[in-house]
Amino acid sequence: MATATDTQDLVLRPGEYAVAGAGSRIRTLLGSCVSITLWHPRLRVGAMSHFLLAQRGSSGNGVLDARYGAESLDLMITDLAREHVFPAQCDAKVFGGGNMFPGQGVPGALHVGRRNGEAARALLQQRGIRIVSESLFGCGHRQIAFDVSTGHVWVRLVHPVSGFVPLAGDPA
Structure with missing residues (x-):
């Protein structure tokens, strides 16, 4: 897990997650991987994951691993609970x-x-967490940046052939 203090910029690599407070920004680059952000609007505390696969195969040692969707979400929820979220x-x-x-x-x-995307939707629904925005599927990479102070997430789609594609509208 990556951790942040005030006014810090964090970059997640595949299989990582972070929990941070206001003043922090969390970034990552996604392809087929998925990122879930969770944000508490009053406390301005948030978490972000970067998971590679929806679920782990049958092998496992009982230790949660953020490379897998459900386990990544469980880790974020556990760390957010320490912040009373x-x-x-x-x-x-x-x-x-x-x-x-x-x-x-x-x-x-x-x-x-x-x-991965369908698994993320199902995991959030199972836990009673409402999805307020998404940018899923299509082709290419996404650069995302989560501003924990505001809850905004900026998305830039990088199409595999033509390069950057500007997205219309407000941040996600």
Whole structure:
């Protein structure tokens, strides 16, 4: 887990998560991976994940691993509880799940990004956390930046062929 103090910029690598307070910004770059942000509007405390796969295979040593969707969310919820923030009090936003190899793979089969995004939605629903915004699927990478002071998440889609694609409207 990455941790932050006041006015700090954190960069998440795949398989990491962070919990931070106001004055912090958390960034990452997503492809087929997914990021969930959780934000408490009154306390201005938030968490962000960068998970690689929806779930772990049958092997595991019982230690939670942020590389997997459900485990990453559990880790964030546990650390937020230490800050007196509980899941039902949070707004969630979900990002990523891009198809990094369009035109390849088995026709009709879900690519890993689609599985990750659908898993994130289901995990949040199971825990009673409302999703207020999302930017999921499509092709290419997403650069995201979460401002914990405001709860805003800025998204920049990087299309695999044409480069940056500006997104219209307000931050997610």
